[in-house]
Amino acid sequence: MRICILGWGSLIWDTRPEFDEHHGMWNLDGPTLRLEFSRVSETRQRALTLAIDPVHGAHCRVAYAESSRKNPDDAIGDLRSREGTVLRHIGAMFLDGSRLQGGDEVTREAIRTWAREKKRFDVVVWTDLPADFQKKTGVPFSVDAACTHLQGLSPQGKSKAAEYVWRAPDFIVTPLRQRLQRESWFAPPP
Secondary structure (H helix, E strand, C coil): CCEEEEECCHHHHCCCHHHHCCECCCECCCCEEEEEEEEEECCCCCEEEEEECCCCCEEEECEEEEECCCCHHHHHHHHHHHHCCCHHHEEEEECCCCCEECCCHHHHHHHHHHHHHHHCCCEEEEECCCCCHHHHHCCCCCHHHHHHHHHCCCHHHHHHHHHHHHHCCCCCCCHHHHHHCCCCCCCCCC
16 A cells, blocks of 8 residues: 655654654655645744645645555554644545545545546545634735734744745745745744
8 A cells, every 4th residue: 555645844844753754755746735824833833834725825736755654544643643733634535435534625636636647646644734824813814914923923933934934845835935035024044
């Protein structure tokens, strides 16, 4: 059984041996998903992190790594533990149709098509944390609203936000990232 993990944010750059020992190298030709920095992360001091966002997200090709696990539930558990979340926030697609969890229909179809036609994976797992900017801030997401939110963060929060945005892989190009990388107040971390 071939199992792969999709990644687009800190899974790729924030090394965690207990997770990383169970997958191969990151490949940059995964499916194209709609992503934006529209999730308010409590563990990163309310910095904005990437999420699949079918409304505000830009089409970005994501990375994938093949899991060394043979049991899909182990690969799902690895990702759940790495992300520090609950199982309902881990997407999983079994290409034989036996199980499906997470994602909107457009996201699921992009993953399904890619996995079948390009890589012939049996199971694909991904982080399915919701884009929750409006829920957590009370303001609808927009690039301006996101910039205002980031400017209002504590110094530690601003540092976490800058680290996350600047360290995101180069293939992640969203309207918010493009704006932030032009802003003088949003300098790259030292």
